Amino acid sequence: MTTQPIGVFDSGLGGLTVVRALQRRLPHEQLVYLGDTARVPYGTKSATTVIRYASQIAQFLLALDVKYLVVACNTASAHALTYLEQTLPIPVLGVVEPGAHAAAGVCGSGQVGVIGTLGTVDSGAYQRAIQLMRPDLTIFSQPCPLLVPLAEEGWLEHPVTSEVVRHYLQELQAHAGNLDTLVLGCTHYPLLRQVIASEAERVFGHPVKLVDSAEATAEAAEGDLRERNLLSKARLEADRFFFTDVNRFAEVAGRFLGRPVTGAELADLSI
Amino acid sequence: MTTQPIGVFDSGLGGLTVVRALQRRLPHEQLVYLGDTARVPYGTKSATTVIRYASQIAQFLLALDVKYLVVACNTASAHALTYLEQTLPIPVLGVVEPGAHAAAGVCGSGQVGVIGTLGTVDSGAYQRAIQLMRPDLTIFSQPCPLLVPLAEEGWLEHPVTSEVVRHYLQELQAHAGNLDTLVLGCTHYPLLRQVIASEAERVFGHPVKLVDSAEATAEAAEGDLRERNLLSKARLEADRFFFTDVNRFAEVAGRFLGRPVTGAELADLSI
Numbered sequence: 001m002t003t004q005p006i007g008v009f010d011s012g013l014g015g016l017t018v019v020r021a022l023q024r025r026l027p028h029e030q031l032v033y034l035g036d037t038a039r040v041p042y043g044t045k046s047a048t049t050v051i052r053y054a055s056q057i058a059q060f061l062l063a064l065d066v067k068y069l070v071v072a073c074n075t076a077s078a079h080a081l082t083y084l085e086q087t088l089p090i091p092v093l094g095v096v097e098p099g100a101h102a103a104a105g106v107c108g109s110g111q112v113g114v115i116g117t118l119g120t121v122d123s124g125a126y127q128r129a130i131q132l133m134r135p136d137l138t139i140f141s142q143p144c145p146l147l148v149p150l151a152e153e154g155w156l157e158h159p160v161t162s163e164v165v166r167h168y169l170q171e172l173q174a175h176a177g178n179l180d181t182l183v184l185g186c187t188h189y190p191l192l193r194q195v196i197a198s199e200a201e202r203v204f205g206h207p208v209k210l211v212d213s214a215e216a217t218a219e220a221a222e223g224d225l226r227e228r229n230l231l232s233k234a235r236l237e238a239d240r241f242f243f244t245d246v247n248r249f250a251e252v253a254g255r256f257l258g259r260p261v262t263g264a265e266l267a268d269l270s271i
Numbered sequence: 272m273t274t275q276p277i278g279v280f281d282s283g284l285g286g287l288t289v290v291r292a293l294q295r296r297l298p299h300e301q302l303v304y305l306g307d308t309a310r311v312p313y314g315t316k317s318a319t320t321v322i323r324y325a326s327q328i329a330q331f332l333l334a335l336d337v338k339y340l341v342v343a344c345n346t347a348s349a350h351a352l353t354y355l356e357q358t359l360p361i362p363v364l365g366v367v368e369p370g371a372h373a374a375a376g377v378c379g380s381g382q383v384g385v386i387g388t389l390g391t392v393d394s395g396a397y398q399r400a401i402q403l404m405r406p407d408l409t410i411f412s413q414p415c416p417l418l419v420p421l422a423e424e425g426w427l428e429h430p431v432t433s434e435v436v437r438h439y440l441q442e443l444q445a446h447a448g449n450l451d452t453l454v455l456g457c458t459h460y461p462l463l464r465q466v467i468a469s470e471a472e473r474v475f476g477h478p479v480k481l482v483d484s485a486e487a488t489a490e491a492a493e494g495d496l497r498e499r500n501l502l503s504k505a506r507l508e509a510d511r512f513f514f515t516d517v518n519r520f521a522e523v524a525g526r527f528l529g530r531p532v533t534g535a536e537l538a539d540l541s542i
Contacts, residue, residue: 038320039310046518049309149420160438163431247317271542
């Protein structure tokens with residue numbers, strides 16, 4: 001069983017930042033990725049819809065014999081993780097709990113910020129996860145709906161992106177002036193790490209620790225697989241990349257994965 | 272048959288600008304709208320996927336006994352209109368041809384610009400439609416992927432929006448310095464009409480005529496219904512508004528319709 005692949009999915013391409021972290025940390029594992037590019041984004045959609053989509057994708061990956069499932073999408077983790085855990089025959093890991101754990105580990109000031117999609121923020125998932133670990137912390141959340149399109153368009157160093165980031169961080173700062181830790185609660189945001197870091201320092205008047213749930217999730221996956229005796233000793237096959245639509249992935253996906261995505265396959269979910 | 276409703280659909284909420292124009296022009300018609308908010312946006316998706324979605328929606332509206340179908344989405348009009356015309360038992364009108372007709376009617380300088388989603392621009396649909404009517408015109412197109420999220424977020428007068436609009440228009444101006452007509456080739460763009468008009472005047476150095484395909488489409492629908500003897504003399508029932516997802520429409524839809532959307536219903540497309 002240990003040579004079976006790990007399934008990873010996201011609403012689109014952002015989850016490739018998690019794939020990148022998993023590839024670095026678990027080079028002996030085969031990964032099978034599905035990006036639901038035909039229905040992207042999830043961030044503005046309802047919990048019911050996101051659960052339905054996540055469930056269809058999990059069935060697709062199970063049919064490819066995955067041993068473990070990583071939900072590499074914050075919105076899907078926020079809305080659908082409990083449902084997937086209760087209904088799937090394999091272990092499931094989301095990105096919220098690892099991100100929350102990392103934030104709880106580094107916060108010194110007592111105030112943590114979470115930025116993410118509307119769905120992730122409205123769900124309160126990070127808030128609950130962080131406060132379970134550290135009830136002494138106060139968590140402030142800010143939806144940042146324009147950051148996904150800016151990251152997808154590759155406006156990573158454009159002045160407009162700085163201005164939009166500043167706008168959102170100022171909203172956060174109005175309530176949380178003493179914040180020292182900021183969770184990048186969306187898999188697209190690591191691409192904007194530099195501009196978020198510099199605008200955060202400017203807005204808060206001191207450096208802010210950025211928590212990237214992609215890295216934290218890869219670390220959690222490694223620990224979990226080890227504990228469950230599911231770590232592979234040698235990779236038998238190359239990673240596979242499925243998308244529900246064919247458009248644009250070649251152009252944009254490389255930005256998230258850090259290298260070109262080759263041999264992308266079209267997944268038929270009958271949607 | 273004439274009292275049967277007119278079906279109108281869009282990828283999400285932008286098509287409500289077309290509903291608004293239809294309501295003004297055809298007050299005796301009952302409209303049944305479907306916004307595919309569970310899969311919005313279409314602008315970055317492939318022709319195959321958009322045709323599949325448009326076809327599912329048309330079947331849903333046919334089951335509600337519509338006499339006529341308005342494709343109130345530029346991307347769906349660009350990719351799926353021919354398919355719908357060939358497969359549906361009722362007449363179908365898209366937004367591209369009316370918009371192209373209006374642009375061909377007002378262009379004096381010989382250069383027309385078209386702004387829209389990636390899908391609309393890549394399809395070349397406006398280019399073909401305008402050149403069929405006026406082969407003397409040269410058409411220049413510019414995809415503006417960030418304008419839909421900015422309009423949906425309601426950043427209608429934000430400096431960031433002006434800067435983004437300016438960026439896209441400067442790209443256009445580099446090739447089309449003599450342009451005097453600009454087609455708003457996306458149903459979201461009428462919300463940004465003011466900022467587009469002022470930035471266009473600034474970038475091109477002279478006022479630019481903006482063509483709004485929502486108005487042109489309502490006018491074309493009226494003419495077409497009259498010609499086919501399908502105009503209703505009295506409306507029997509209120510308009511109906513269906514969405515494939517429940518999220519956010521109450522908040523955002525009113526912006527496009529010009530008044531609150533009441534009694535929205537959830538459409539089950541089994542997707």
